Amino acid sequence: EIVLTQSPATLSLSPGEGATLSCRASQSIITYVAWYQQKPGQAPRLLIYNGSLRATGIPSRFSGSGSGTDFTLTISSLEPEDFAVYYCQQRSRWPPLFGGGTKVEIK
């Protein structure tokens, strides 16, 4: 199975700052990665798929990049509603496992 390692575990930032979240795969997954956002008490929401494509209704401040084993989710300028936990997921091979998550918290 392909293991996804997310870093850092926690990111402490202020509104208006930029955020860079990392997801590293144990083997190449080409660009078959998605990013999800989860707020407390809510279901996750799809943000990015196929590495860099924004899902419907996702603001342009969210962007994804990377290929092979290293992927990045960038939030250009944090809005108050962006403080949440972010997960990456690969769909290159079964099972489509998630990474452990990165919590973006208010500094």
Place this chain on the structure above:
Amino acid sequence: QAQLVESGGGVVQPGGSLRLSCAASGFTFSSVGMHWVRQAPGKGLEWAAFIGYDGRNQYYIDSVKGRFTISRDNSRNTVYLQMNSLRPEDTAVYYCAKDSKTYYIDYWGQGTLVTVSS
């Protein structure tokens, strides 16, 4: 707009069984695969099972193989997760989720809590 509503969660003793249901609406259910994803209290997301649009293909995470069975009834727009031989480590919120047709998840239910405890 797709809508997914889970039911069937609750408290069960170790070794017991539960069947979760997920009623879908707002999309052509019979043309898409469906997932179950779980989340233990305070932990991250764990993908658990998938069933193809016609029910012929199922995939499971190793830790539930042989104990959980995913199925669907396209006439009722419902997907199920039969959980047998439950263990304390199966305690989690179980989310029903719609496949995007590319094995990503584009819609999620609100989840149903399963607690395995004596």
